[in-house]
Amino acid sequence: DGGITQSPKYLFRKEGQNVTLSCEQNLNHDAMYWYRQDPGQGLRLIYYSQIVNDFQKGDIAEGYSVSREKKESFPLTVTSAQKNPTAFYLCASSMTGGFYGYTFGSGTRLTVV
Amino acid sequence: DAKTTQPTSMDCAEGRAANLPCNHSTISGNEYVYWYRQIHSQGPQYIIHGLKNNETNEMASLIITEDRKSSTLILPHATLRDTAVYYCMRGMDSNYQLIWGAGTKLIIKP
Secondary structure, three states: OOOEEEEOOEEEEOOOOOEEEEEEEOOOOOEEEEEEEOOOOOEEEEEEEEEOOEEEEOOOOOOEEEOOOEOOEOOEEEOOOOOOOOEEEEEEEEOOOOHHHOEEOOOEEEEEO | OOOOEOOOEEEEEOOOOEEEEEEOOOOOOOOEEEEEEEOOOOOOEEEEEEOOOOEEOOOOEEEEOOOOOEEEEEEOOOOHHHOEEEEEEEEOOOOOOOOOOOOEEEEEEO
């Protein structure tokens, strides 16, 4: 079955460490996105990518980095510069320009210890 | 402002129709209205979208007012599994950014 896979489901990070969250899709979607969700809040866009080797900052890109070397993969690195990284991170993909076609992964819950 | 306005929470009895309102008074002519829902600690799930006409699919119906300033999502026969946060959003198909508000927390009661 086609879908979008995020790993790990839970991640613990020590302060000062960089961590990378994985996102893989086999839907042949062009666009991929990373969102952050805090308790009781809606989703906020971190980065998005429309094509391979290209990506744009969203509303809250500071302290995060991404790469898009393959169409299927869009990993997110939470750097030590992100001062409050504890959150629920969601990856999504869609066909170019299709909001109705958003498919989300099951999320990664990151906790700083 | 590209945001929408939704009530914070709503209750509905199981088996009854759940009607979730959304205000998008500044929507432009080429923006769609989208509805997603998120069950606790899962990724959001697409429900339905529309531009001008009312829409229906196997999950829900979307009623958009003639002036397009507001819409209502209807779950015709709500079940306990419909308990979730429902997000109403607006956006253009050529744009890649949807603005996610806090949504409406819908609680279905037995």
